[in-house]
Amino acid sequence: PATERAPAVVIGSGYGAAVAALRLGQAGIRTVVLEMGRLWDTPGPDGKLFCPTIRPDRRSMWFRTRTEAPLASFLWLDVVNRRIDPYPGVLDRVDHGDMSVYVGRGVGGGSLVNGGMAVTPPRDYFSEVLPQVDAEGMYGTFFPRARRMLGVNDIDPAWFESTEWYRYSRVSRAHAHRAGLDTVFVPNVYDFDHMRREASGQAPKSALAGEVLYGNNHGKRSVDKTYLAAAVATGNVTIETMSRARAIHRGREGYVLTVDRSDLDGKVIETKEIACTRLFLGAGSLGTTELLLRARETGALPELDAEVGRGWGNNGNVMTARANHLWDTVGAHQSTMPVMGINDWNNPANPVFAEIAPLPMGLEHWISLYLAITKNPERGHFTYDPATDSARLNWHRSQSEPSVRAAKSLFDRINRVNGTVYRHDLFGGNRAFADDFTYHPLGGCVLGRATDGYGRAKGHPGLYVVDGSLVPGSIGVNPFVTITALAERNMERIIQQDIAAA
Numbered sequence: 001p002a003t004e005r006a007p008a009v010v011i012g013s014g015y016g017a018a019v020a021a022l023r024l025g026q027a028g029i030r031t032v033v034l035e036m037g038r039l040w041d042t043p044g045p046d047g048k049l050f051c052p053t054i055r056p057d058r059r060s061m062w063f064r065t066r067t068e069a070p071l072a073s074f075l076w077l078d079v080v081n082r083r084i085d086p087y088p089g090v091l092d093r094v095d096h097g098d099m100s101v102y103v104g105r106g107v108g109g110g111s112l113v114n115g116g117m118a119v120t121p122p123r124d125y126f127s128e129v130l131p132q133v134d135a136e137g138m139y140g141t142f143f144p145r146a147r148r149m150l151g152v153n154d155i156d157p158a159w160f161e162s163t164e165w166y167r168y169s170r171v172s173r174a175h176a177h178r179a180g181l182d183t184v185f186v187p188n189v190y191d192f193d194h195m196r197r198e199a200s201g202q203a204p205k206s207a208l209a210g211e212v213l214y215g216n217n218h219g220k221r222s223v224d225k226t227y228l229a230a231a232v233a234t235g236n237v238t239i240e241t242m243s244r245a246r247a248i249h250r251g252r253e254g255y256v257l258t259v260d261r262s263d264l265d266g267k268v269i270e271t272k273e274i275a276c277t278r279l280f281l282g283a284g285s286l287g288t289t290e291l292l293l294r295a296r297e298t299g300a301l302p303e304l305d306a307e308v309g310r311g312w313g314n315n316g317n318v319m320t321a322r323a324n325h326l327w328d329t330v331g332a333h334q335s336t337m338p339v340m341g342i343n344d345w346n347n348p349a350n351p352v353f354a355e356i357a358p359l360p361m362g363l364e365h366w367i368s369l370y371l372a373i374t375k376n377p378e379r380g381h382f383t384y385d386p387a388t389d390s391a392r393l394n395w396h397r398s399q400s401e402p403s404v405r406a407a408k409s410l411f412d413r414i415n416r417v418n419g420t421v422y423r424h425d426l427f428g429g430n431r432a433f434a435d436d437f438t439y440h441p442l443g444g445c446v447l448g449r450a451t452d453g454y455g456r457a458k459g460h461p462g463l464y465v466v467d468g469s470l471v472p473g474s475i476g477v478n479p480f481v482t483i484t485a486l487a488e489r490n491m492e493r494i495i496q497q498d499i500a501a502a
C-alpha cells in the first residue's frame with residue numbers, strides 16, 4: 001500500500017487524544033487524527049443525530065444485531081434490549097469473559113456516550129495513585145485548565161431542589177442522610193442552562209428526553225464540540241473517520257501505521273500505511289494497550305516495556321439498585337445527567353463514592369439506581385492472542401468481590417435504616433450487584449511503569465501514551481477530568497522538551 005506522511009499522528013479521538021490534537025495543532029504541527037468510528041454530524045431519517053435510549057435503532061451500538069444495554073431486564077422481562085441492524089453505532093461493549101467494558105465509538109470517543117459527570121479526585125487519593133505526579137501543578141494548573149476547556153458547569157442548587165427532573169436524586173439523598181452518609185453535588189459538562197430551557201419547553205429536549213448511552217442530541221459538551229473543534233480550527237489538524245489503526249512498526253524516522261478504512265457496513269475498503277515522526281496513542285485503555293501489546297509480542301516494537309499490558313482496573317465499578325416504598329416516588333421524569341453522589345470515600349473500612357444514577361423509563365418505578373466507585377486493589381492484565389491478533393483481558397470474577405463487599409456494606413446501611421431492599425430483576429441472573437461490566441476502564445500502560453513520568457513509551461522515542469491507559473486502575477471518582485488534566489500536563493512537557501526544543 002501507498003505510504004502517506006504526517007509529522008504527527010494521534011490514534012483515537014476521546015479525551016486524551018483530543019488534548020494531544022489541540023496542543024499539537026497549536027504548536028504548528030500538522031497532525032492526523034485516526035478514529036475507527038464515524039463523525040456524528042449527519043441526521044438520520046428522524047432528523048436527529050442520535051437515537052433515543054428507550055427506542056434504540058442501528059445508531060445505538062457498534063455492529064450488533066441486538067442492543068446490549070447494561071440493564072438487561074425489568075421485572076425479569078427482556079424489555080430493554082432490541083433487535084437492530086449492524087452499523088457503526090456509538091456505543092460498544094467489549095466482552096472479556098468475566099468483564100465487559102463499555103466504550104464510546106466515534107469522533108469524541110467516550111464523551112459521546114457518557115453521563116458527563118466531571119469530577120476532580122480528592123487530592124490525597126490522587127497523590128496515592130500517582131505519587132510521582134506533582135499534585136501542586138495538577139491542582140493549581142492542569143485540573144482547572146481541563147475543566148475550563150471541557151466546559152464544566154454546576155447545577156443551580158435552587159433549581160435542583162424544585163424541579164421534578166431531579167426528584168430521584170433528592171429521594172436517594174434523603175435515604176443516604178438518614179443513614180448518616182454525606183452527599184455532594186457533582187459538576188457536569190451538560191449545559192445546565194440548556195437543561196432548564198428544556199424543562200420550561202423553550203429548547204429541544206435531550207437530557208430530559210431520556211438521552212444518554214447512545215448519544216445526546218442537545219446540551220452535552222462532548223469533546224468533538226470543545227477540544228476537537230478547537231484543534232481543527234488551528235488549521236493543522238485533520239480527522240480521518242472509520243479508520244482503524246491496526247499495526248505499528250518502526251519507520252526510517254519514527255513509526256509506520258497500518259490503517260484499515262471501512263465503509264458503514266464494516267467492510268474494509270482501503271488499507272494504507274501512514275508514516276509519522278511522532279505517534280500519540282489515545283485509543284483508550286483497551287485500544288492503546290492492544291496496539292502496544294500487539295507491537296511488542298509480534299516483534300514490531302520489541303523494546304516496549306514488560307509493563308505494557310499490566311495494571312488494569314475497572315475503577316472498582318459496581319452497579320446496584322434499591323426498591324423504595326410506595327410513598328417514596330422517584331418520578332416518571334428523570335434527567336439523564338447525574339448531579340449528585342454519596343461520598344463515603346473517607347470510610348477507612350469501605351471507601352465508596354456512589355453516583356446517584358437516573359433510570360429514565362418514563363414511568364414511576366420506585367427504583368433508586370447507583371454506580372458505586374470502590375477502592376478495589378485487584379488488577380487485571382492483558383495477554384496477546386496470536387490466533388485472533390487481539391489482546392485478551394485476564395480478569396476473574398473473584399477479583400470483583402472487594403468492590404461488591406464495599407458497595408454492599410454501604411447500601412446495606414441505607415436499606416437497614418430506610419426499611420428497603422435491593423432489586424434483583426435488573427441486571428440478569430437474579431443479582432443485586434452488577435460487577436461484570438465497567439464504564440471506567442483504566443490502565444494497561446501505566447504512567448511511570450510502561451512509560452516514563454510523562455507518557456513517553458519506554459524504549460521507543462517519539463511514541464507517546466495520552467489516554468486512560470496511563471491511570472493505574474483506580475482514581476476514586478469518574479475518570480475523564482483526570483484523563484484530560486493528565487494529558488494537558490504531559491502534552492505541555494512533551495511539546496516543550498521533545499518538539500519545540502528539537
Ligand code: FAD
Binds near residue numbers: 244282
Ligand atoms: P476514549 O474516550 O475511550 O476514546 C478512545 C477512542 O479511540 C474511541 O473513540 C475509539 O473508537 C478509538 N479507537 C480505539 N481503538 C482505535 C484504533 N485502533 N484505531 C482508531 N481509533 C481507535 N467518565 C466520567 O468521568 N464521567 C461520567 O459521567 C462517565 N460516564 C460514563 C458512561 C458510560 C456509558 C461510559 C461508557 C463511560 C463513562 N465514563 C464517564 C468514562 C469516560 O467516558 C472514559 O473514562 C473516557 O472516555 C476515556 O477517555 P480516553 O481518552 O481514555 O479514551
